[in-house]
Amino acid sequence: MRHRWICVWLSSLVAVVASLGLLSPAWSEAPKELRVSAIPDENPTELMRIYTPFAEYLSKELGIPVRYYPVVDYAATVEALAAKKLDMVWYGGFTFVQARKRTGNAIPLVSREEDLRFHSKFITRPETGIKTLADLKGKTFSFGSVSSTSGHLMPRYFLLQNGIDPEKDFAKFSFSGAHDATALWVESGKVDAGALNEAVWEKLVQAKKVDLNKVQVFWTTPPYIDYVWTVRGDLDSSLVEKIATAFTKLNYSNPVDRALMDLQRTKGYVRVKVEQFKPAEDAAIAAGLLQ
Numbered sequence: 001m002r003h004r005w006i007c008v009w010l011s012s013l014v015a016v017v018a019s020l021g022l023l024s025p026a027w028s029e030a031p032k033e034l035r036v037s038a039i040p041d042e043n044p045t046e047l048m049r050i051y052t053p054f055a056e057y058l059s060k061e062l063g064i065p066v067r068y069y070p071v072v073d074y075a076a077t078v079e080a081l082a083a084k085k086l087d088m089v090w091y092g093g094f095t096f097v098q099a100r101k102r103t104g105n106a107i108p109l110v111s112r113e114e115d116l117r118f119h120s121k122f123i124t125r126p127e128t129g130i131k132t133l134a135d136l137k138g139k140t141f142s143f144g145s146v147s148s149t150s151g152h153l154m155p156r157y158f159l160l161q162n163g164i165d166p167e168k169d170f171a172k173f174s175f176s177g178a179h180d181a182t183a184l185w186v187e188s189g190k191v192d193a194g195a196l197n198e199a200v201w202e203k204l205v206q207a208k209k210v211d212l213n214k215v216q217v218f219w220t221t222p223p224y225i226d227y228v229w230t231v232r233g234d235l236d237s238s239l240v241e242k243i244a245t246a247f248t249k250l251n252y253s254n255p256v257d258r259a260l261m262d263l264q265r266t267k268g269y270v271r272v273k274v275e276q277f278k279p280a281e282d283a284a285i286a287a288g289l290l291q
Helices: 004-017 044-062 074-082 093-103 113-117 149-161 177-188 198-206 237-248 255-263 272-284
Strands: 034-038 066-068 090-091 106-111 119-125 140-143 171-173 191-198 216-220 230-231 269-271
Touching: 004 093, 034 044, 034 074, 034 140, 044 237, 044 255, 066 237, 074 090, 074 113, 090 093, 093 149, 106 113, 106 237, 106 272, 113 269, 119 149, 119 177, 119 198, 140 149, 140 177, 149 177, 149 272, 171 237, 177 191, 177 198, 191 198, 230 272, 237 269
Parallel strands: 034 066, 034 090, 140 171, 140 191
Antiparallel strands: 090 230, 106 230, 106 269, 119 191, 119 216
16 A cells, blocks of 8 residues: 555656656657758858758768758747757857847857858958948948848947947948848949958859959958857757767868868867857947847
């Protein structure tokens, strides 16, 4: 009788603990599908070309289906991660800060080695006469997306640091929505100048998608930390480690790995921590983009 009473008591205790959500998420089963996305900082076709192979690679490494889901804008990636509709996202530093604030526990997992010292490029056409940041006064200007680190936050921050207030000093400024679009806007004469991600600029130059006789770099920002693969904070901890390992084990000297790494224009991935993105948060506050 006593043994039966103890069994009933233990069963009731387990039920109460489970109902209160006190059982560790690490004990839960791995998700049936890992849902991956990326901030839309280039055109949708290019993003699909880049991230579909990563989804295929991770699927093989993790032993579960991994699918890339395109999104319409930066904010959508943050909301989808918070709503647990996405499990992992390729964020810029600023969008990671936003995701961390929105979710409270988003985890920065790995960055490219190049992201630890990233830059933005300021571009213009020769006929505008723009050679320095001071020459931007009275001109038209384009940022990328409102939530872009390299296309808006850091360019705005460094403009302010150099005495240029976009709201007061530009004749007009706008948001192209993506780095490649900014380059095209400047080249076509839609705006006098713009700022964009250095990696996208280099890719456009190498692919001959910009005419260097028509558009040129006139200023490069100081270095800052930028892009990062980020996962939900409540994702199974063992799965999180497997994901990190899948990236850090990639070896650029291996032709198969190199083909994948070239898609993100890197020679290696490194683990990162939340505190490394504090400068991005401070810059966002200083630029008036975050409270």
